[in-house]
Amino acid sequence: MSTVNKQILLVSRPTGDAVASNFKLVEAPLPELNDGQVLVRHHYLSLDPYMRWRMNDAKSYAAPQPLNQVMIGGTVGEVIESRHPKFKVGDMVAGMGGWQQYARVDAQVPGALRKVDASRVPLSAYLGSLGMPGVTAWYGLMKICAPKPGDTVVVSAASGAVGSVVGQLAKAHGCRAVGFAGGAEKCAYVVNELGFDACIDYKAHATPASLLAALEAQTPKGVDACFENVGGAVFDATLLRMNDFGRIALCGMIAGYDGVPTPMSRPDLILQSRLRVEGFIVSEHMQFWPEALAELGGLMAAGRLKFRESIAPRIEDAPEAFLGLLKGRNFGKQLVKLI
Ligand SMILES: NC(=O)c1ccc[n+]([C@@H]2O[C@H](COP(=O)([O-])OP(=O)(O)OC[C@H]3O[C@@H](n4cnc5c(N)ncnc54)[C@H](OP(=O)(O)O)[C@@H]3O)[C@@H](O)[C@H]2O)c1
Incomplete structure (x- = not known):
């Protein structure tokens, strides 16, 4: 296992089109865990249009992405270290780990991490049709x-x-x-x-x-x-x-x-x-997620919910892939492979 965590920070806000120089790749040491925390190794990062809004410091339903911090983003991955009784090494999980290879997560925070079953559908689907x-x-x-x-x-x-x-x-x-x-x-x-x-x-x-x-x-x-x-x-x-x-x-x-x-x-x-x-x-409608995921999961199991993905191969490619998403260059769910 690497001891380095590659991360992508937002370092400036766009004026007009977002550009690659709004982002910066840095390397940080892997974090130490406290009680209640787990360390997740990300397999996939989701790139989504809402991230463009967060790059602005403007009126919105959510706070702007702070500068010089890891970009917000949905992730799926594997627990590789745990100091929380409900999560064990090897569990596959979905969360909001951000644009980085590893994330330390306070697993006791409700909704911070949810276990997913990657035995019947690909793990990446939890960032797309089943996410x-x-x-x-x-x-x-x-x-x-x-x-x-x-x-x-x-x-x-x-x-x-x-x-x-x-x-x-x-x-x-x-x-x-x-x-x-x-x-x-x-x-x-x-x-x-x-x-x-x-x-x-x-x-x-x-x-x-x-x-x-x-x-x-x-x-x-x-x-x-x-x-x-x-x-x-x-x-x-x-x-x-x-x-x-x-x-x-x-x-x-x-x-x-x-x-x-x-x-x-x-x-x-x-x-x-x-x-x-x-x-x-x-x-803002979390109460409907179980009902929605039950119907979508049923359709997928029956072969009636198909999906396609555009996968950027490395974390270094995340900014360009994100800029491409904003120009329609993706074809299906835009992801970044981190493992
Ligand atoms: N309200 C919510 O809670 C919520 C949650 C998730 C997503 N969304 C919204 O849902 C929409 C789709 O999101 P998604 O994640 O499914 O993205 P996506 O459709 O996978 O990718 C974005 C697509 O938008 C299309 N597009 C059309 N006109 C465009 C233009 N002028 N510039 C750039 N792209 C253009 C492109 O497809 P074509 O090549 O076919 O034009 C592009 O591939 C977005 O507006 C997003 O903000 C809202």
């Missing part, structure tokens, strides 16, 4: 979009960690699932592998009218529920197709994270179509 992104999809779809059989559900960033689960879950509940994704390859995957009814390559449409025509063709009965991950042009088009009393789960607006937030062209349609629009943050 935070999966529960995000489940909560937004089931609790806000409230799908009924026969409804048409539209989801943006459809090949990604959240969007891929939204569409498959919508199909499992008898809906028509239509995705937006960037590029022909992602769209082919969304339809042929994930089983969506249709996927629109928004990059192939240079004008709002062309994008709307493509959506009209795939949503002949209009749109009953929108799970919005992106904002901007795709959201504008979807708003124009919403049926009266439709539901919109506002999950993310990634098109505006790395610079100027994207405006909505027709907010009046919320009124005209009497829409219900609700933003949500998945970590």
Whole structure:
């Protein structure tokens, strides 16, 4: 075992696009444990769009990432030392270990660490479809979009960690699932592998009218529920197709994270179509996680919840992989392999 812990710190805040020099790789000694603590060797780090918000010192639902500290991040790994009676060496665990190879965790803090079973699904799935992104999809779809059989559900960033689960879950509940994704390859995957009814390559449409025509063709009965991950042009088009009393789960607006937030062209349609629009943050709905994970786990076991991953091979690659995620260069859940 190494005695060195490679870590990535946030050392400056972006002005506009995030850049690699906002981060710094450092080496620290492995920490000593006190009673109640465990040492986790990370196998995978999750890279997620919310991290871009945390890089700013601005109004948000969560405090900014402090400078010169290890970047926040979800992790899965293995307990390699324990001074807590409920965790033993060899246990596989999920937590918020951050952008580093090892983490010392106060295991007595509720929710700091949860044991996971990697014997039936890959460990990395607990950072994707069976982790935070999966529960995000489940909560937004089931609790806000409230799908009924026969409804048409539209989801943006459809090949990604959240969007891929939204569409498959919508199909499992008898809906028509239509995705937006960037590029022909992602769209082919969304339809042929994930089983969506249709996927629109928004990059192939240079004008709002062309994008709307493509959506009209795939949503002949209009749109009953929108799970919005992106904002901007795709959201504008979807708003124009919403049926009266439709539901919109506002999950993310990634098109505006790395610079100027994207405006909505027709907010009046919320009124005209009497829409219900609700933003949500998945970590504020912890009471639904067991129910969500039970359904998602069942679907995965039955082969009805598929996923794909983009895996950066080393911790040194985490900043570039994260910057790529913000530009849509990932294809599926973005991870960093740390072992
Ligand atoms: N509310 C919550 O609690 C919560 C929790 C988790 C995630 N989220 C949100 O859910 C959304 C999806 O997250 P995820 O983890 O599943 O990410 P992801 O979809 O795996 O990756 C992000 C994707 O966004 C798409 N995208 C579309 N327009 C973009 C643009 N202008 N710039 C950059 N990317 C663009 C890209 O796919 P294409 O190439 O297909 O465009 C990119 O691959 C994000 O908005 C995130 O903030 C919210």
